[in-house]
Structures are given as structure tokens and as C-alpha cells.
Amino acid sequence: MKVPEAIGARLSRIGRARGGGSDGVTAPVRCDRRTKHLAKRLRPGDIAVIDHVDLDRVSAEALLDREVGAVLNTAPSISGRYPNLGPRLIVDAGIPLVDDVDPEVFARVHEGERLTLEGGTLLRGGSVLATGTVQTPEGVTAAMDAARAGIGVQLEAFAANTVEYLRSEHDLIFDGVGVPSVATPMEGRHVLVAVRGYRHSEDIAALRSYIREFRPVLIGVDGGADTLIEAGHRPDIVIGDFDCVSDEALSGGAELVVHAGRDGRASGLKRVRGLGREAAAFRGACTAEDAAMLLADDAGASLIVLAGSHSDLEEFLDRGRAAMAGMFLTRLRVGGKLVDARGAARLHRSRISPWSLLALAGAALPAVVVAAFTAPAGVGYADLLAPRWHVLAEYAYRLTGLFT
Structure with a gap:
């Protein structure tokens, strides 16, 4: 797996920010048990301390995009349950990745203090704060091979999750129960759903001429709304939990749809109201990405283009969540309306204007x-x-x- 070009072009600058040379990394330390929250606070060269079992590709790309200097994980980055893609990206980029670090590190270090990482040991001066196991390219390859050998078990679990999801959410999938009505007209129109996931920026960039010509309804799923804004587009609808989307996206005039559970509880609603906005509630145990596709389908969209999402089985399993089974059923429900962004870009380029x-x-x-x-x-x-x-x-x- 290759490091994305946009990230790889910046990696040479990370070495200058480390300050420890080839013998170690000396830099400010920033900690958070949730990787996506930590990524917002990271600065180039920082040592990131996370608690992330089976580090997925999206999280790894977020760390690399912030030009992290080293990654300490209190959990195993590869547990062996399935071949997750994140660790390979980190080690191939030349970034130190240390696993199974003592969880007490979260209590022992102070946010922003400069510490030194030498091998698998985190030091404050001459005092050892925590130790762990350094991941190497050879070790990651061996762990990935072992995980692939047991992928049949994961496929069985994926199928079981799909059946269970179908039992609990059949009224949402087949009858649209829980899908709110929205003011943005989508009947007979193209809809572009932007997810801040795999190759999201590249997908949106490839669709620039498509967006200019067809003027699709733009739906940003949480941070996907910021991806659209960064590319110079204005989202028509923003949907999600709103825990990793900017105030600019929420206050920019887009229609807001908060993702809520079956009981109607929506953690993002408080934030929306704090900004003086209101939001419709989408009720269901699906992911926010599923909710966006179901919303567009229920509103009568003629075509749904999905940017930044999962495109193959390995990427589905990489997320390692039972809710990913719902994505499989959502795609069956949407059917022939759904087009991957890369496929849409290729088809649009081949069309004679x-x-x-x-x-x-x-x-x-x-x-x-x-x-x-x-x-x-x-x-x-x-x-x-x-x-x-x-x-x-x-x-x-x-x-x-x-x-x-």
C-alpha cells in the first residue's frame, strides 16, 4: 500500500520537526483516546498518544495528514482479527509506531510537554514514562498475513452482523421509517454524498467538472462537509453526529440533519442549537454515511455519487465495526442509483461535450x-x-x- 501522494510530499518536513534525528524523536506530546479528536490538535512533528485497537486507514491518513512525528498506541495496532490497513501506512511513511504502551501514559504525561521517544521508550529527561513494542515493516507484514489467514471467520461475523442488522432495522431499510423530510429538493436530481474517508480529497477534486456541469445536490457527512468547503463547494445538506465537523460547515447555511439513535437521542443536537441552528433528526442504528444515502434515495434522487467511501471488501472490514454490515444492506436498497466517485469521474471524462x-x-x-x-x-x-x-x-x- 502506498502513502497518498499529497501526504508523502510533506513527509520530508517531518524529520526537521522531530529534533531527535535518527536516534529518537523529541517533540511535544498530545494525547487522546479518540484518534479523530486528537488529529484536530496535532501539529507537525508531534508525538501522538492514542488508544486505538486495529488502527484503520482513515485514522492513519488523518495522523499523516497532520505530519505526526511518532505514534504511541496503548492498544495493539493490529489485533489479528482482520487485515486493517492503518499500520502499514504509518510504517511505510517512516513514522515510528509503538504498540502496547502502558495505558498509564495518559495520566503520566502533560499535554504539549516535550518528551523524547527512543526506540520503544518514552522519556522525560532520564526518567522512563512508558515502554512499548516498536512496529517494523516486516512485523506489520507478518501480522497482516496472519490476519488474512483468518479472514473467513471475519466474513462469517460480517454475515451474522448483517442478519442481525436486518432484523433490527428492516423498517428503516425497506420502509424508510426514521428518514426525515428535508426542504432541499432532490427529486430527479443527482446527489453527491461526500464522506471524509478514503481518498476523499482526491475524489472531490476528480469530480470538479462533473459538479460544475450537473450541479448535483451536495451532502456532506460530518467532516465530508469540510472536504467540500476546502474544494470550493458549498454543501446543501450536512448530516451526521457533528462531532468532527467545523462550525463553518454547520453555520454556512446548509440544511442540517442530525444522526440520532432509535430512541431519538442525538449528541450533536446540543452543539447545533449552541450555534443558533436547528436540525432535522434521522433515527436509526445505521452509520451517518448510510443515513445520507437513504435520505437521498427517499427524496427521489435519480443518481447518488459516493465520494470518500469504501469500495472493496478489505476497506469494509478495515473499519471493524458491526455497523458496517448496514452499509452492505444500504447499498442493496439504493441499488443501481449508486455510483462510486472514481467511476463517475472516469465516465464523465470519457463523455464528448x-x-x-x-x-x-x-x-x-x-x-x-x-x-x-x-x-x-x-x-x-x-x-x-x-x-x-x-x-x-x-x-x-x-x-x-x-x-x-
């Missing part, structure tokens, strides 16, 4: 006219073409219609 044809014809027309009317028989050409200009214009109009 009528304006491109007209531009080509317009560029060639002056040369043809000059050649015709400066030739010895130019007067004859003029006499021949003059009464037929309207016929040629009609043919040109019909030709562009074939490609629309």
Missing part, C-alpha cells in the same frame, strides 16, 4: 473561410454556399444533439 465539438469547429472555421475565399474559385464558392447557410446551421445543431 457538445461545446468541445463547437469549439473545435469554431477554431477550424476561420481557416476554411480564408482558404475558400482567397482561392481562384472563391467567388463561385460564395455563390454556392450563400443560399445554403441555414441548412448547414441546422445540420450543425443536430450533430451537437447526438452527443448531448
Whole structure:
């Protein structure tokens, strides 16, 4: 697995921020048991302390995007339950990854203090604060191979989760119970759902011309709303728990839909009201990504383009959550309306634009006219073409219609 190019281009700057050279890393330490919350506070070169069993790719990319200097994990980054993708990204980027660190490290260190990581040992001066196991590329490869050997067990668990989800959420999946009505019109329109997940920025960038031409309804799923804003677009709807989305996205005029449980409890509602906004509630045990797709489908969208989401089985298992089984059923429900962003971008690029044809014809027309009317028989050409200009214009109009 390769480190994303946008991240890899910045990794050379991390070494300068470490201050410890090849013998160690000396930098401020920042701690949080929730990786996505910690990523917001990290600065280039920081030592990140997390508690994340089976570090997934999205979380690893978030750490790399913040140019982290080292990662200490109080949990195993690869437990062996399934081949999760995050550790490979970290070690391939040359970032020290230390696993099974003493959980007491969260109480022993102070946010922002400069400490030194030497191998698997975290030091304050000469005092040892915590130790752990350094992950190497060879060790990660061996652990991934062992996890793949037991993937059949995970597939069985995935299938069991799918059946259980179907029992508990069949009224949502098949009848739309819990899906709120929204003011944003989507009947017969394209809808682009942006998730802050795998290759989210690249997906949105690839769809720039598609968005400009088709003007789809833009739905940002939590941090996906910020991805749209960063790319110069304005979300029409923001949906999610609102725990990892900016105030700018929530206050930008988009219609808000808060993801709530079956009991109606929505942790993000308090934040929304604190900003002077109100939000409709989507009730269901599905993920916010599922909720966005079901919302668009229930509102009559003709096509749903999904950007930054999971595209294969390995990525589904990488998230390691029972709720991922719901994504499988949601995709069955949405059916042929759903298109992956990369596929949509390729199809759109291959389509011949009528304006491109007209531009080509317009560029060639002056040369043809000059050649015709400066030739010895130019007067004859003029006499021949003059009464037929309207016929040629009609043919040109019909030709562009074939490609629309």
C-alpha cells in the first residue's frame, strides 16, 4: 500500500520537526483516546498518544495528514482479527509506531510537554514514562498475513452482523421509517454524498467538472462537509453526529440533519442549537454515511455519487465495526442509483461535450473561410454556399444533439 501522494510530499518536513534525528524523536506530546479528536490538535512533528485497537486507514491518513512525528498506541495496532490497513501506512511513511504502551501514559504525561521517544521508550529527561513494542515493516507484514489467514471467520461475523442488522432495522431499510423530510429538493436530481474517508480529497477534486456541469445536490457527512468547503463547494445538506465537523460547515447555511439513535437521542443536537441552528433528526442504528444515502434515495434522487467511501471488501472490514454490515444492506436498497466517485469521474471524462465539438469547429472555421475565399474559385464558392447557410446551421445543431 502506498502513502497518498499529497501526504508523502510533506513527509520530508517531518524529520526537521522531530529534533531527535535518527536516534529518537523529541517533540511535544498530545494525547487522546479518540484518534479523530486528537488529529484536530496535532501539529507537525508531534508525538501522538492514542488508544486505538486495529488502527484503520482513515485514522492513519488523518495522523499523516497532520505530519505526526511518532505514534504511541496503548492498544495493539493490529489485533489479528482482520487485515486493517492503518499500520502499514504509518510504517511505510517512516513514522515510528509503538504498540502496547502502558495505558498509564495518559495520566503520566502533560499535554504539549516535550518528551523524547527512543526506540520503544518514552522519556522525560532520564526518567522512563512508558515502554512499548516498536512496529517494523516486516512485523506489520507478518501480522497482516496472519490476519488474512483468518479472514473467513471475519466474513462469517460480517454475515451474522448483517442478519442481525436486518432484523433490527428492516423498517428503516425497506420502509424508510426514521428518514426525515428535508426542504432541499432532490427529486430527479443527482446527489453527491461526500464522506471524509478514503481518498476523499482526491475524489472531490476528480469530480470538479462533473459538479460544475450537473450541479448535483451536495451532502456532506460530518467532516465530508469540510472536504467540500476546502474544494470550493458549498454543501446543501450536512448530516451526521457533528462531532468532527467545523462550525463553518454547520453555520454556512446548509440544511442540517442530525444522526440520532432509535430512541431519538442525538449528541450533536446540543452543539447545533449552541450555534443558533436547528436540525432535522434521522433515527436509526445505521452509520451517518448510510443515513445520507437513504435520505437521498427517499427524496427521489435519480443518481447518488459516493465520494470518500469504501469500495472493496478489505476497506469494509478495515473499519471493524458491526455497523458496517448496514452499509452492505444500504447499498442493496439504493441499488443501481449508486455510483462510486472514481467511476463517475472516469465516465464523465470519457463523455464528448457538445461545446468541445463547437469549439473545435469554431477554431477550424476561420481557416476554411480564408482558404475558400482567397482561392481562384472563391467567388463561385460564395455563390454556392450563400443560399445554403441555414441548412448547414441546422445540420450543425443536430450533430451537437447526438452527443448531448
